[in-house]
Structure formats: structure tokens, C-alpha cells
Amino acid sequence: xxxxxxxxxxxxxxxxxxxxxxxxxxxxxxxxxxxxxxxxxxxxxxxxxxxxxxxxxxxxxxxxxxxxxxxxxxxxxxxxxxxxxxxxxxxxxxxxxxxxxxxxxxxxxxxxxxxxxxxxxxxxxxxxxxxxxxxxxxxxxxxxxxxxxxxxxxxxxxxxxxxxxxxxxxxxxxxxxxxxxxxxxxxxxxxxxxxxxxxxxxxxxxxxxxxxx
Numbered sequence: 630x631x632x633x634x635x636x637x638x639x640x641x642x643x644x645x646x647x648x649x650x651x652x653x654x655x656x657x658x659x660x661x662x663x664x665x666x667x668x669x670x671x672x673x674x675x676x677x678x679x680x681x682x683x684x685x686x687x688x689x690x691x692x693x694x695x696x697x698x699x700x701x702x703x704x705x706x707x708x709x710x711x712x713x714x715x716x717x718x719x720x721x722x723x724x725x726x727x728x729x730x731x732x733x734x735x736x737x738x739x740x741x742x743x744x745x746x747x748x749x750x751x752x753x754x755x756x757x758x759x760x761x762x763x764x765x766x767x768x769x770x771x772x773x774x775x776x777x778x779x780x781x782x783x784x785x786x787x788x789x790x791x792x793x794x795x796x797x798x799x800x801x802x803x804x805x806x807x808x809x810x811x812x813x814x815x816x817x818x819x820x821x822x823x824x825x826x827x828x829x830x831x832x833x834x835x836x837x838x839x840x841x842x
Contacts, residue, residue, distance in 0.1 A: 686770065688826060759793070812829060
């Protein structure tokens with residue numbers, strides 16, 4: 630039984646037993662549920678967090694012959710600003726910045742700007758699914774370690790999907806733990822007289838974030 634339901638039940642019992650004491654008896658449940666009620670009435674959805682991220686470049690066919698990129702490990706930060714659509718869904722804009730360093734010591738920078746939606750299949754549980762699409766800006770991205778393709782600086786299609794768990798999802802301030810994958814579809818590139826097709830940057834993350842409503 631949730632705190633809100635327990636508070637309502639206690640209030641009704643008090644009124645039934647002793648009407649003059651009803652106002653005093655309802656004070657504690659009302660105060661305890663104030664934060665949850667205010668969060669439920671709010672349409673704000675703000676998420677601020679950080680992740681541990683592993684990234685790697687890949688492509689369609691040439692990578693099978695030349696090898697995919699090395700796994701690089703980094704941290705990243707993300708922020709989401711949006712609105713509560715209903716009690717189970719939120720929608721907004723996510724900005725995620727992933728700084729990394731290649732094996733050769735070069736800086737790699739990736740910035741995702743995505744429209745995202747987050748959905749809780751069960752209203753009474755914190756489990757959620759998230760997906761989104763938008764744009765990614767990459768600088769000095771390296772898809773392999775062979776030198777076949779020089780570092781890429783480009784705009785690309787960005788995608789993300791993930792899942793996680795939100796604690797205190799009905800309160801003003803909550804916490805969520807999650808896992809996600811971001812992808813940067815960098816497209817085809819010409820190099821050395823050949824075409825490298827469907828170059829993709831993959832970013833796998835696990836992290837934590839504060840949720841404000």
C-alpha cells in the first residue's frame with residue numbers, strides 16, 4: 630500500500646471515529662504526501678547525470694577485412710529537459726557529450742542532440758524504457774586502427790535506446806540507474822580509391838542521474 634493510500638485510509642477512519650479530531654489527525658498524512666502530490670501535479674521533467682562509456686567504430690564490409698576500431702573507454706555527461714506527458718511517459722530533448730582519447734592520443738569529441746521519450750510500462754514500478762533520435766556532431770572520430778580512413782569530423786544521424794530503474798519516481802527529486810546505447814550513423818567515405826560504407830560509431834553506457842520534477 631502506498632503512503633498516499635495509507636494516508637487516505639487513516640483520514641477516513643479518524644473521521645468515522647471522532648469527527649472533531651479529523652483536522653488534527655489529517656495533518657501528518659497531508660504533510661507526508663505533499664511532495665508526492667506536488668510532483669504528480671508538475672509537468673517538469675529534468676534529468677542530469679553521468680555515465681561510464683565504451684565506444685568503438687564499425688562499418689559494413691571493409692571492417693571485416695581491415696578490422697573494427699579499438700574499444701575506447703571514457704566518461705560522459707548528459708542532460709534532459711522536457712515535460713511529463715502523462716503518469717507513465719515523459720518526453721524532451723537530450724544533450725549528451727562524450728569526450729574520449731584515441732590510442733594515438735588524439736582527442737575525440739561526440740555531442741548528441743536528440744528528441745527522446747521515456748516510458749514506464751507499469752505505473753506502480755520504476756522500470757522504464759527510453760528511445761530517441763536526432764543529430765550527433767563528431768570530431769576526430771576514428772573507426773579503425775589501420776589508418777585506412779582518416780579521422781572523421783562530421784554531422785550524422787544519432788539514435789539511442791536504453792532501459793533503467795527510477796527510484797522515488799513520484800517525488801520531486803528522484804534517482805535513476807540505466808544502461809543505454811547511442812549510435813552515430815556517419816555514412817559512406819572515400820579513401821585510397823575505395824568507398825568505406827556505412828561507418829557507424831557505437832557508444833555503450835551505464836550510468837546514474839538525478840531526476841527533478
